[in-house]
Every structure is written in C-alpha cells, then in structure tokens.
Amino acid sequence: KAGVTQTPRYLIKTRGQQVTLSCSPISGHRSVSWYQQTPGQGLQFLFEYFSETQRNKGNFPGRFSGRQFSNSRSEMNVSTLELGDSALYLCASSRVVGAPEAFFGQGTRLTVV
C-alpha cells in the first residue's frame, strides 16, 4: 500500500510569489491535514480537509489556504510569500476526521529567498 505522497520535495521561491504544494493520501483515506514545521515554532497545525471541506483550521493568516479534491488529494497554497514561510510542510492522512492515527508524508521543504 503506497504511503502519503507529497510533491514537490523541495521548492525555492522568491518573496512575494505564491506556491502550491500537493498531497496524495493513502488509498482509502479521506482526511488530509497539513502541518508547518520550523525550528522556532516546531510543528503547527494548518488545516484539515475531509470530503472536500475544510473541517478545522489552525492559527495562520489568510495567505495560507487549501483545498481537497473528490479523489481526496489535497493542495495547499501560500500567497505573497514571506521569508518566515520557509519551512517543512507536512501532510498527514487519516481514514476519517477524528481518526486517532495519522500517517505523514516526507514533506515539502520550502525555502523563500
């Protein structure tokens, strides 16, 4: 069974640009969550999607957005990039909302210059 797939693995963007990251969950999993990992703030919850609807949202500015498609694949978008957005962005896959277990992808390393 394939795991959680995140693409791309690495990205370099310039301040002010926007970026889109992709996450394909484990087959049969319908809930996708996104987390940001930075050395200073650690792992922070961004949002969770289920059945193409955002079910929960963390404390991030509106520049961070996401969506989920009918096949459960999810994308997150960050607009007007800032240097502080440089981070490892992790996607987690669960069977349903509130399922106790979450399985993580390898992450996308975003560097903003």
Add this chain to the structure above:
Amino acid sequence: AQSVAQPEDQVNVAEGNPLTVKCTYSVSGNPYLFWYVQYPNRGLQFLLKYITGDNLVKGSYGFEAEFNKSQTSFHLKKPSALVSDSALYFCAVRAPILTGGENKLTFGTGTQLKVEL
C-alpha cells in the same frame, strides 16, 4: 486547550543501554497519545500509539511507551538503544472529537536522541 511538553531538548545514551524520552500532556478527557520519529530531511514516522486499554504500549523497532494517567505522562522507552535510533522524537496528543477535543494533533517540541558507541 491541549498541550504537550517534552522537557529535554536532547538525550544522550550509550549503545546497549536503556533509553527514556519524556513526555507529559494536558488535554480534556481521555487522550489519544502518539510517538513519532523524524530522521534528517524526512517526514514523521509513526512509532506507537495509546488509545485505550493496557497502559504499556509496544511499537515499532523495539520501542514502547507507558501511559500514566495520574502523572499525565507518556514516556517513550527502549531496553537497549542502537546507534541507528539517533533521531528527533516527537510526542503528540489528540483528544477524541466526541469528548469535545480539538480535532488536531498537538506536538511537543521534540527531543533529539543521540546514541553513541
């Protein structure tokens, strides 16, 4: 609000010795507790979980953790450490939705485990 504390930034242990990585939590209701491991430039790899039942939970690669409700702790342990266990370890908590918990994983700040020969 739910929270996790990992009081040690780094734990050093000699190969073959037992290791313990500490974790305490705060959450309303009965918690779901997890340990994840992260190797450099990689995602989080699931080690073990406590949902309900036996307080001693066994996981991958010989790791185990003990749930202690009175001390609100979930320490990660391994009887005999390996150099290959050197990595960053995260404890996480999630409260069941049915009990009004926050529908997200809350992580500790991580503990760097260094196992030396």
